[in-house]
Amino acid sequence: MDTDLNSRTVGIIRTLVTSPTAIGLARLSERLDCTPRMIRYCLPKAEAWLASRGARVERVRPYGFRLVANASLRQRLLSELQNQSPHALKLSVDQRLSVLSYLLMSTKGCRTIDELARATGVSRTTVRKDLNLLSSNISAKYGPRVGGRARKDQVAVEEGVD
The missing domain is CATH 1.10.10.10 (Winged helix-like DNA-binding domain superfamily/Winged helix DNA-binding domain)
Structure with missing residues (x-):
């Protein structure tokens, strides 16, 4: 087993x-x-x-x-x-959310769903579900073909916290 x-x-x-x-x-x-x-x-x-x-x-x-x-x-x-x-x-759900939030906040542009799926080692569907969970915390936006990104004001808030 x-x-x-x-x-x-x-x-x-x-x-x-x-x-x-x-x-x-x-x-x-x-x-x-x-x-x-x-x-x-x-x-x-x-x-x-x-x-x-x-x-x-x-x-x-x-x-x-x-x-x-x-x-x-x-x-x-x-x-x-x-x-x-x-x-x-x-990766556990919490670990995937941490990786996703880091990727979205550290990038100026958008990340594709495929890039996020490769980074977390899960399917595109799971990435979409994780982005939905994440959007309630960091105001993540994503589109059907574009991928995901964090809003500019959210990135500024996170940079101010560091």
């Missing part, structure tokens, strides 16, 4: 593999800069990926989670994570 991994799940796996002792949920979420709820949501996929490769995540109360694997298996897991193709890694 091969599971598609997003960057957060890869971070969880990498942290578990490199941690010599049990690591708590709060510490894991702090290292990955996300909430404990996000970790709990991604943990089953990480456990499934590790189980398919012969490793097991053990819950150690009250300390947290620990990876049960010998040193050679840990090294093999790390090398597999490093050699994994970038197409297998999926």
Whole structure:
């Protein structure tokens, strides 16, 4: 069984593999800069990926989670994570919105839907849906053939914040 991994799940796996002792949920979420709820949501996929490769995540109360694997298996897991193709890694919705907003704000002109789809690694339909979500936050405009761009006044506001 091969599971598609997003960057957060890869971070969880990498942290578990490199941690010599049990690591708590709060510490894991702090290292990955996300909430404990996000970790709990991604943990089953990480456990499934590790189980398919012969490793097991053990819950150690009250300390947290620990990876049960010998040193050679840990090294093999790390090398597999490093050699994994970038197409297998999926961005979460929040990460895609961050990439889209950066691309739209850092460009003076328009970006085509195809350019945005290549940058985020998703389909054009998903880019359109993400642009709809994004338009409520940064006043993004897009047309059917043109692509997307941020309004000039919005870019000025963002530049003033930096």
